[in-house]
Structure formats: structure tokens, C-alpha cells
Amino acid sequence: xxxxxxxxxxxxxxxxxxxxxxxxxxxxxxxxxxxxxxxxxxxxxxxxxxxxxxxxxxxxxxxxxxxxxxxxxxxxxxxxxxxxxxxxxxxxxxxxxxxxxxxxxxxxxxxxxxxxxxxxxxxxxxxxxxxxxxxxxxxxxxxxxxxxxxxxxxxxxxxxxxxxxxxxxxxxxxxxxxxxxxxxxxxxxxxxxxxxxxxx
Numbered sequence: 365x366x367x368x369x370x371x372x373x374x375x376x377x378x379x380x381x382x383x384x385x386x387x388x389x390x391x392x393x394x395x396x397x398x399x400x401x402x403x404x405x406x407x408x409x410x411x412x413x414x415x416x417x418x419x420x421x422x423x424x425x426x427x428x429x430x431x432x433x434x435x436x437x438x439x440x441x442x443x444x445x446x447x448x449x450x451x452x453x454x455x456x457x458x459x460x461x462x463x464x465x466x467x468x469x470x471x472x473x474x475x476x477x478x479x480x481x482x483x484x485x486x487x488x489x490x491x492x493x494x495x496x497x498x499x500x501x502x503x504x505x506x507x508x509x510x511x512x513x514x515x516x517x518x519x520x521x522x523x524x525x526x527x528x529x530x531x532x533x534x535x536x537x538x539x540x541x542x543x544x545x546x547x548x549x550x551x552x553x554x555x556x557x558x559x560x561x562x563x564x
Contacts, residue, residue, distance in 0.1 A: 389539035390548060391476060392416060393562075396555075399530045404553065406536055416540045416548045418527070425522035426529050426557035430460055432498050432513065434521075435488060440467045442485040443502070444477045444564050445511055453511045454496075456481065457563035460521040470504045477564060484509045518563040522554055529555050537562035 394408040404416045435441065440461040445453040456477060461467060467485050475483035486504030493499070497514040513519075530536070535556040540548035554562035 389541055391537070391539050392548075392550075393537050394535070396530060396532050396534050396536055398532060399527075401527065404530060404536070404538075404550075414548065416538060416550050417543075418553065419549055419551045422551045422553065424525045424527055424529055424553050424555060426525040426555055427520045427560040427562050428523045428557075429560045430458075430519040430521050432519065434460060434519070435491060435498070435500060435513075437488055437490050439463075439488045440465075440486070441488065441502070442468075442483060442564070443511055443513075444475050444481050444483050446478065446480050446482070448496070448512070452496075453482065453484070453509055455511050455513045455517050458513060458517060458519045459562075459564060460519070461485075467504070472504060472507060472509055475564075483564070484511065518561075520560060520563060522562075523557075525555070525557075529557060535561040537564060 392406055392408055392414050394406040396404065397407050397413065398405040402418060404418060406414045406416065408414050440463060441458055443455045443458045445455045448454045467487060470485050472482060472484045475481040484502050486502040489501045489503045491498060491500045494512065496512045499510065499512050502509050502511055530553065537554045538550045538552060540550040543549045556562065
């Protein structure tokens, strides 16, 4: 291959790779310190202050408390979990999805809630009571995971809200992309309500 051809090929690869890097979301978990209607200031759990701009079409959701009774065969949900001593996944939290929509981000992947955590989004195929807690099998395209839900595990569901729910002192979880100017921009914010926090 000529030098010109090599240069063109490498340039094309860089152009393809650059958007993938730019689109990697930054997850922000913390407490609202200010919101001016457009920019949300969050005291992140790491201690730093993060400013995130809400996109014009950004959605807001508050958390409502659910229980184990709401989890049955056919329930779509997501759970962040860590492996127990026997290798079985143990839920740190469970968040239910609407039954009239496809499961978002279906599958099993690493998660940054804590070291060694994973996130599994899928549909419950069955549940049983075990000595360790409530055990469920979660199916998704290409696989399945068995997850134990210990007593006291937070179980929530997102409820549509508006920007008035973004009040100082409330807890938020969001994923933000970096815009062309370096600003963080989000299209969805989950926020606490009546003490029920977004646990993921």
C-alpha cells in the first residue's frame, strides 16, 4: 500500500473511532446543590461538584417504592449485583420497567456502582424462595442470570416527572455525554422523592 493510501486508511479509522470515545457516557450519582432550570449542579459521591446541562428534550423521573410482591414471571426489570461466595449474583438494587415497552439496554454487563458489580436487564422467567432470599432467573437476549434478592434490597420503579422535581438536597442518578464544547449533557435524570432514592 502506498503512503497516501496508508494515510487515508488511518485517517478513516480515526474518524470512526473518535465518535465512539466521545459517546462514552459518564454516570453521575450524588446530591443536587443547585438547578437553574437548565444546568444541574451535583455534589457527586466522590466529593466533587459536577455541572450537567439538561438537553431540551431531557426527561425526568422520580422513584416510587416497590416490593418483592411486584416481581413475578414476565416482569421486566434491571438489577445491579455482585457475586456472592458461591458465585451467585446478589442484588444490590432492583428497578422495575414498564410492561408495555421493550426492556432498555437488555443484557448483562459490568457496572460501576461498586467494584465487581454488574448490571443485568431482562425479563423474569421464574422466582423461588431460597435460604439467601428471593431468587429469580432473569432472561435476556443471548443468556440468563440467576439473582438472589436479599431482604431489604431497594426495589423501585421510575415514574415520569418534570424539572420541578429537581430540588436542592434530592439525590440523582444520570448518564451524561460530553458535548463538542466539553460540557456534560444528559437526556434523562432520575431523582429521589419522599426519601425513595435512585439506587443504581
